[in-house]
Amino acid sequence: EAGVTQFPSHSVIEKGQTVTLRCDPISGHDNLYWYRRVMGKEIKFLLHFVKESKQDESGMPNNRFLAERTGGTYSTLKVQPAELEDSGVYFCASSQVVQRVIDTQYFGPGTRLTVL
């Protein structure tokens, strides 16, 4: 079974440009999460989808970030326009069962975003 995949693995862009990150969860997983790790600090929650609906987007830093999950499958995270402080590693995770707190979240390898 394929794990969580993320694309691209690395992205280098100029300040003010737009970048779109993609996450493909494990097939059949209804829960999809985005996290971010900035400059060696702790990994922080961004948002949570249940199927195609946003369950919790309390961690989204500002309105320059837009997350979508088309048809409850893959998800995209768009940053527009990118700022220097957006640099970091963006992780996606998925889990199988809705509203069971103990379900394991499976993480992708992350996308390393560098904004110059």
Add this chain to the structure above:
Amino acid sequence: AQSVTQLGSHVSVSEGALVLLRCNYSSSVPPYLFWYVQYPNQGLQLLLKYTSAATLVKGINGFEAEFKKSETSFHLTKPSAHMSDAAEYFCAVSFSGGYNKLIFGAGTRLAVHP
């Protein structure tokens, strides 16, 4: 508010020595606790999790952790370090009603030397 503190951003041990990575949490409600490991160029992998059953939890690769409510701790241990254990380790907490959102510590990078 819930939070996680990992003492020591870098830990170095000799091969064959005890590994002890410290994690303390703050939570106003009963927590669920996790340890994840990240090897170079890979995603986070679950080592073990505490879900209010046994307080001593055994995970993969010989790791275990003990939940101590009185100390609000969930330290990770392994009796004998192996070179392949070199990685970054993350402690995380979630809680009932939190919709599975994980709150992470800052991570501890473990180095194992011969």
